[in-house]
Amino acid sequence: MFLKNKNSSIQEVSFSEIEGKKVQLFIKREDKLHHFISGNKYRKLKYNLEEAKRLKHHTLITFGGAYSNHIAAAAAAGFEFGFKVIGVIRGDELANKLDEVLVHNPTLKFASEHNMQFEFVSRSDYREKTSSAFIQKLKNKYGNFYLVPEGGTNELAVKGCEEILTEEDSIYNVVCSAIGTGGTISGLINSLKPHQKVLGFPALKGDFLQNEIKKYVLTSKNWSLNTDYSFGGYGKISEELILFINKFKQETGIPLDPVYTGKMVFGIVDLIKKDYFPERTKLLAIHTGGLQGIDGMNSILKKKKLPIIA
Incomplete structure (x- = not known):
């Protein structure tokens, strides 16, 4: 466990x-x-990490804004328990000045320091994050992964x-x-x-x-x-x-x-x-x-x- x-x-x-x-x-x-991994993020990730292991996944993909508690917690969980974690981040403009962003944004800085890889997307694309086409694009780029929804909420x-x-x-x-x-x-x-x-x-x-x-x-x-x-x-x-x-x-x-x-x-x-x-x-x-x-x-x-x- x-x-x-x-x-x-x-x-x-x-x-x-x-x-x-x-x-x-x-x-x-x-x-x-x-x-x-504090508070409800601990609770939300607990059984999702177990399920990812049961399905023999080594990569987690999840979603959030640039200051998301969930992004920080997912990065920490992946770092602690040996998962590669991809964070799909709302706001593609952040990718153009990432070095500056990592200086001034403590959440993304923390996630980066815990080995999270970022996939910055536009706000319009982000709204399609649950669509099959969007998920398929992620699979084409990153291969097989375990998906944790935005905010971590699922059954x-x-x-x-x-x-x-x-x-x-x-x-x-x-x-x-x-x-x-x-x-x-x-x-x-x-x-x-x-x-x-x-x-x-x-x-x-x-x-x-x-x-x-x-x-x-x-x-x-x-x-x-x-x-x-x-x-x-x-x-x-x-x-x-x-x-x-x-x-x-x-x-x-x-x-x-x-x-x-x-x-x-x-x-x-x-x-x-x-x-x-x-x-x-x-x-x-x-x-x-x-x-x-x-x-x-x-x-x-x-x-x-x-x-x-x-």
């Missing part, structure tokens, strides 16, 4: 903005599972994410998760106890995630999405969110990333302040990692003359 079965620690949150509220907030520190990824919750976690009433491609929340939904519910916080705008999640779950009765805290969509951020992330880390010692967990915790805290949850509710927020993205976001924030994430 490449990635071992692990259960992460749980930390109760004491935060000034919700002091006196009669609910309890806990965070499951999935970000501590592995130094580089095997959901299976891995079903292992996030354990029997001990049945004491919590509401489980909260940030959402990118929908794999993590699908696994959580499938492993819930009857008395529990999942509340998801999408990082992207739009209602398409409902249908993505329904591909992998058996019920629609014990989960819901709150789209009020995307801050304008994927990768968008505000000074208010930055200041919140820094304050939360200062008071709790828990770092949050600006794309996923920062927005989720901001939303949870805001809902607690608005008395959205009944008294005595025990909330468990899943920390899905993604902390590698902080350096990349900070480089963008500096250019915009905004505060950076501490």
